Amino acid sequence: MRLPARRIASTALCATLLAGITGPAAVAADSSRERTHAASRAPVPGADTVLAQTKSLANLGAVLTPATDLLNQALQNGQLTPDQAQKLVDAVKAAIAQVSAAAPAAPSLPVSPSLTKHGAAGEEGAAGEDGKAPKAKDLQGDALAALQKAVDALLAAVTSGDVSKVLPAAAAVVTGLVNFVAATVLGGGLPAPDLPGLPALPSLPVPAPSLPVPAPSLPVTTPALPTS
Incomplete structure (x- = not known):
């Protein structure tokens, strides 16, 4: 069945008019979406401090995860093959090196x-x-250095053939991790906790500068007056 030429022309005209109306609107909508997407990807003004705090928290996870993996394997198995132990220890050391390299220099x-x-x-x-x-004293750096020594001691313990050495070495690693967390929380520029009922965390001690000691006064000798 053939459509009349007039109906075909009318349909084409309607399609052209519809395209003319919706085309600019569609382009405008796409442009608006692009602007919104670009705006949503813009950095938040003044976020440098919070970004630095977020990085400190991420550093905690970067070290805690491989260290707790090592502890779990050491405590659950007692002894590990040298290859197994070295692989776990290498992961901890790589995390320590990464965090140490990214740490800012201690201020004067x-x-x-x-x-x-x-x-x-x-x-x-x-x-x-x-x-x-x-x-200033680099508490986080000191904590990471001590943690690395504890990890080396645990490596020796889990490959020594003596299970009794594992527990004290693992406890030393746990202490090293706690020291690292405390140094990061107290000295890493993180906000003070505000959980109701939580005791206030102690502040880092600031050593008082020594004051100069005045030199002792020298005795003053009065010259003897001539006698007549």
Whole structure:
């Protein structure tokens, strides 16, 4: 059945008009979606502090996960083959190295001009012999170094053939992990916890700079007056 030419022309005209109406609207909708998508991917202004805190928390997981894997295998099996133990230990050491490399340098402590002038070298918070400000103590770095030593001791224990050595070595690793967590929480710039009923965490001790000791007064000798 053939459609009349007039109906075909009318249908084509309607399709053309519909395309002319919906075409720009569709393009505008696509452009709006693209702008919305681009805006949703823009960084949040002022988020640097929270991003740094998030990174500190991620570092905790990066070390805790392989370390707890090592502990689980050591405590559940007692002894491991050298290859098994080394693979687990290597994962912990790789995480420690990654976190250590990404850690910011310890900031310099302020130094009083009087301390720089009078010395008091070698004490934290006081000027060194070269007059430069000392570095703040790197608690997280110290904790990671101690943890690595504990992991090495556990490696020796799980491959020694003596199961009795495993438990104290594993306990030392757990202590090392707790020290790492505490150093990160207290010194990593994380916000203070606000859980109701939670005791306040202690703040890191800040050593007081030593004050210069005044030199003792020398005795003043009064010259004898001539006698007549």
